[in-house]
Amino acid sequence: MTLREQAGWWGLGLAVFVLLLFLFSSVLFPFVLAAAIAYFTDPVADRLERRGFSRVTSTVIITSVVILVAVVALMILVPLLINQVRLAAEAAPEIVGGLRKFLETNVLPRIDDGGAVGKAVGEALAEAQGRIKDFGLAALQQILSIGAAGVNFLTLMVITPVVAFYLLLDWDHMVARVDDLLPRPHAETIRELARRSDRVLAGFVRGQLTVCLILGGFYAAALMAIQLPFGLLIGLFAGLISFIPFIGSILGGALSIGVAIFYFWSDPIWIGAVALVFVIGQAVEGNYLTPKLVGGSVGLHPVWLMFALSAFGALFGFTGLFIAVPAAAVIGVFLRFSIEQYKSGRLYRGVGEAAREKDIDL
16 A cells, blocks of 8 residues: 555544544533543553552542542532622623723723713723623523533533443553554554653643642632632632633733722722732742643643634534643644654755765665
8 A cells, every 4th residue: 555545544534533523522522521531540540550459449449539529529619600600690790880980980081081982982881781791691591591401411420430430441451452453564653653642641731730720729719718709710710721821820810800909999908919819829830830740841832722722612612622732732742743754854855865864874
């Protein structure tokens, strides 16, 4: 089989795989989540096996711990988050109205004596206030509806642990089976790409998820201790988007400080306390968490991550958002490998230089 024929078959297989993902994206999430749990917990199962536990016992222990942690977290966090989302949806028009009043009273008269700018800004804020109010009512209706969403949630809670258990139990066998199916002429190259992908996923995804969880917990606990309205919601949001360097911290800090300015305007010390929380969080993340848990050699640029989130979210919905970061990491590995091959080939270096090096090697 020629190289062109092989490329055609590989391209056709990739196209079919992407098409299937697109067609079944609405039902894939429990299985993707289960595969992620199995992948991330497989090293723990291997360690337990080295300590003398069987694979079945190791899988039962890990699955039980994961289910217990998930159930406790859901019992504690979900009611709090639903309540804070409801309060945020109700308060959003009030916040915009307060901003409009502040601008019309204190800012616009100083910069716009004629009133044209003030009128335009006032109309824009009034329209935004109305739209946010309508959006808040719609969001509340969605939160309070428990029909199909409740069924999907129960399906997720039932299917995911079962699928994760069997995937973790047979993980090593599945890897060996896939390795046995690799085309022999390219097996070592594919194995090397798989090793690189695994290093990137282990270094970035596992590490960055840990950083996000730590920061989210810290921000949520600190903002709730300060009694910032919606502190739990804002803290978890700030932690979850911290996988985007700089932009995540800026968005989380700006949102927190903005809410603090609105509610603590007469008591500036608490505005400073909110800002101090994010200064401490960024100092700990930059000097300890990211160097220790992520490292600096994964090669994933923030712009690439944002593009991956946008593209995969548009194609596959919520499932796409879930797989965007690991998929971006793996695609990055393949792109770097392709660049290596291009720079070592005749297209980049020219026929004459490649021939001279071949003669030298001979």
